[in-house]
Amino acid sequence: MTVADLHVLWHDLECGRYSADLPLWRELAAGEGDPVLDLGAGTGRVSLDLARAGHGVTALDLDPLLLAALRARATALAVETVEADARAFALERRFALVLAPMQTIQLLGGAPGRAGLLRSALGALRPGGLLACALADALEGFDAAHTEPPLPDVLEQDGWVYASQPVAVRPDDEGTTIERIRQTVSPAGARTAEGDVVRLDKLDGDTLEAEGVALGFRAAGRRFVEMTDEHVGSEVVLLRA
Numbered sequence: 001m002t003v004a005d006l007h008v009l010w011h012d013l014e015c016g017r018y019s020a021d022l023p024l025w026r027e028l029a030a031g032e033g034d035p036v037l038d039l040g041a042g043t044g045r046v047s048l049d050l051a052r053a054g055h056g057v058t059a060l061d062l063d064p065l066l067l068a069a070l071r072a073r074a075t076a077l078a079v080e081t082v083e084a085d086a087r088a089f090a091l092e093r094r095f096a097l098v099l100a101p102m103q104t105i106q107l108l109g110g111a112p113g114r115a116g117l118l119r120s121a122l123g124a125l126r127p128g129g130l131l132a133c134a135l136a137d138a139l140e141g142f143d144a145a146h147t148e149p150p151l152p153d154v155l156e157q158d159g160w161v162y163a164s165q166p167v168a169v170r171p172d173d174e175g176t177t178i179e180r181i182r183q184t185v186s187p188a189g190a191r192t193a194e195g196d197v198v199r200l201d202k203l204d205g206d207t208l209e210a211e212g213v214a215l216g217f218r219a220a221g222r223r224f225v226e227m228t229d230e231h232v233g234s235e236v237v238l239l240r241a
């Protein structure tokens with residue numbers, strides 16, 4: 001497996017299996033119409049689902065390897081990819097709906113990064129278009145020294161086993177640090193392990209809504225995605241251009 005394939009595999013293993021939010025994105029896309037812009041699209045969990053439902057989708061992400069995997073999976077579907085930073089992008093097309101699923105809005109390095117996304121999204125929306133951003137419910141802190149960790153995400157492929165184990169969640173005043181160990185076991189039983197760290201900004205719906213309104217959006221309500229056995233729930237903030 002190449003380094004690029006492995007990068008895509010970990011992304012799919014850790015993000016790609018989540019589906020509790022898909023009915024909400026489908027409902028918003030059906031109500032708002034096309035085209036749809038998916039910010040932080042990754043390998044296309046949301047973009048490809050909406051394209052399969054017949055929507056015209058633009059998938060934007062910083063990561064060229066994830067976008068290449070998305071394109072390979074899109075085949076004949078109506079998905080365009082754009083490699084860009086969600087904090088500073090300008091597109092010629094105007095969109096009916098802009099989505100930031102799965103806490104991408106909390107990966108931007110705080111308020112300045114969020115303001116960049118909000119300004120860019122406002123510029124990308126048609127007048128009256130909708131921006132929808134998902135925020136993770138607060139994660140309960142733990143570390144493996146004190147609490148039994150949750151089960152790992154595991155995949156077996158061609159005799160190799162890939163397991164991504166959350167080992168610590170550390171909330172602090174500004175956000176939450178999530179630590180994982182990614183383990184690979186070869187068919188002969190050889191193990192490798194490497195750490196991965198994700199930092200989520202602390203952010204609540206009222207704060208994001210106020211930031212959006214200050215930049216020219218109108219508040220358009222909230223939606224909620226229920227927690228599942230494997231994932232925390234989320235609050236989705238709606239802002240209208």
Ligand SMILES: C[S@@+](CC[C@H](N)C(=O)[O-])C[C@H]1O[C@@H](n2cnc3c(N)ncnc32)[C@H](O)[C@@H]1O
Pocket residue numbers: 015016039040041042043044045046060061062063066084085086087101102103104107108
């Ligand atoms: C948690 S994943 C979500 C992937 C996908 N939206 C999903 O719901 O499965 C976050 C994604 O945001 C992307 N991302 C993080 N920071 C970004 C930025 N500043 N601009 C564009 N994409 C970004 C990452 O590359 C990753 O694909």
